[in-house]
Amino acid sequence: MFHNTDDLRIRHRLPLVPPQDVLKELPASERVSEVISTSRKDIAKVIQAQDDRLVVIVGPCSIHDPEAAYEYADKLKAEAKRHAAELLVVMRVYFEKP
Incomplete structure (x- = not known):
């Protein structure tokens, strides 16, 4: 007799929205x-x-507060301009806890 061993601890599932649908619904501006x-x-x-x-490449561990992220980005932008001759600063953005 076989016993069910799959998904025993999963309560429910949510379907993932295809990336194409997200891009269609939220297109990037020019x-x-x-x-x-x-x-x-x-x-x-x-x-x-x-x-x-x-x-x-610099940035917070993850972004959970959009306002704090904007504040961080503004400060980083000022520093990026200040050091633009030596550094190309890229803000790392991650929306989930790693």
Whole structure:
């Protein structure tokens, strides 16, 4: 006799929304897509040694308070501008506890 051994501790399941549906419902603005594109190109230049700056990825462990994240981003932006000649600062953003 076989015993059920699958999902014994699972109370319920929620379906995941496909990424395509999220992108359709919440499209990026032109400004957001411009920032993403420019940032990716800048990082690629550093990785390919076409830019001698150091990429620095910084950020909180996780974001649970959007207001605090905006405050952190504002402060980081000021420091990024101040050190732009030597550093390419990228804010790490993670929305769940690791």
